[in-house]
Amino acid sequence: MSIIDQQRLTEYQEQGFLVLPDFFTAEQCDALRVRAGQLLDDFDVASTRSIFSTHNQDRDEYFLTSGDKIRCFFEEEAFLPDGSLRQSKAESINKIGHALHDLDDTFNKFSRDAKLVTLVEDLGYRKPLLMQSMYIFKQPNIGGEVTCHQDATFLFTEPNTVLGLWIALEDATTENGCLWAIPGGHKRGLKSRYRRKAEGGGTMFDIFDSSPWPLNELVPLAVSKGTLILLDALLPHMSYANRSPRSRHAYTLHIVEADAHYPQDNWLQRDNSLPARGFNP
Ligand code: FE2
Numbered sequence: 001m002s003i004i005d006q007q008r009l010t011e012y013q014e015q016g017f018l019v020l021p022d023f024f025t026a027e028q029c030d031a032l033r034v035r036a037g038q039l040l041d042d043f044d045v046a047s048t049r050s051i052f053s054t055h056n057q058d059r060d061e062y063f064l065t066s067g068d069k070i071r072c073f074f075e076e077e078a079f080l081p082d083g084s085l086r087q088s089k090a091e092s093i094n095k096i097g098h099a100l101h102d103l104d105d106t107f108n109k110f111s112r113d114a115k116l117v118t119l120v121e122d123l124g125y126r127k128p129l130l131m132q133s134m135y136i137f138k139q140p141n142i143g144g145e146v147t148c149h150q151d152a153t154f155l156f157t158e159p160n161t162v163l164g165l166w167i168a169l170e171d172a173t174t175e176n177g178c179l180w181a182i183p184g185g186h187k188r189g190l191k192s193r194y195r196r197k198a199e200g201g202g203t204m205f206d207i208f209d210s211s212p213w214p215l216n217e218l219v220p221l222a223v224s225k226g227t228l229i230l231l232d233a234l235l236p237h238m239s240y241a242n243r244s245p246r247s248r249h250a251y252t253l254h255i256v257e258a259d260a261h262y263p264q265d266n267w268l269q270r271d272n273s274l275p276a277r278g279f280n281p
Pocket of ligand 1: 149150151164237
């Protein structure tokens with residue numbers, strides 16, 4: 001029993017993304033939201049000041065060692081000049097990442113839902129690995145812009161196999177910062193690769209194509225709660241800042257094929273004690 005038929009598969013291959021409304025129920029979305037709220041309650045704001053911003057891609061050790069952990073990152077506008085939070089703690093966190101799916105029961109159950117297993121099979125994955133999970137808050141008023149990018153820039157495999165699963169946990173609109181994508185833009189090749197430097201620590205970009213993104217070709221993917229959006233490894237996509245009074249929570253999973261080469265200088269690395277796993281519980 002498949003989730004998507006040949007026509008929809010062709011649509012995905014042509015445009016580089018596919019919108020699947022009502023993939024998850026409202027109850028499933030709410031269970032994730034409740035659990036994320038508990039994780040924020042437990043988060044000690046004094047433990048880190050780590051900010052996630054796509055306007056500055058220098059990442060600190062707290063981020064670079066989070067591939068096999070559950071960690072919170074602040075919005076870039078979370079702090080006032082005096083160092084205090086502009087909004088409540090629960091409305092200051094940009095995202096939680098990056099191994100929620102392996103370390104938390106609620107996220108594990110959601111991420112290994114039977115429908116996801118079938119969907120990823122439909123796309124031809126033979127040995128899928130769940131590499132990365134992120135709970136993205138896109139907070140009211142200060143939800144940061146995510147600049148236009150391809151997921152293969154950050155999760156590079158040879159060949160390119162990274163698959164993005166983007167799930168709306170609330171209605172996503174042009175007001176609260178929905179996804180935007182360039183239909184067919186995945187056919188134009190990989191523009192850059194983000195990796196750890198060979199020496200001296202830190203990260204850098206290898207640039208393969210320095211031309212600007214054709215942002216005039218972006219289309220908004222406004223979707224309702226429970227919708228899943230499939231994103232090809234090379235699809236250019238982004239989201240604008242959220243200046244509205246409403247949040248736009250989303251959950252993302254990134255899958256790679258186990259047989260593809262996963263370089264040791266990708267930013268996201270897993271400790272040998274917690275290797276990336278597939279869909280089996
Ligand atoms: Fe992305």
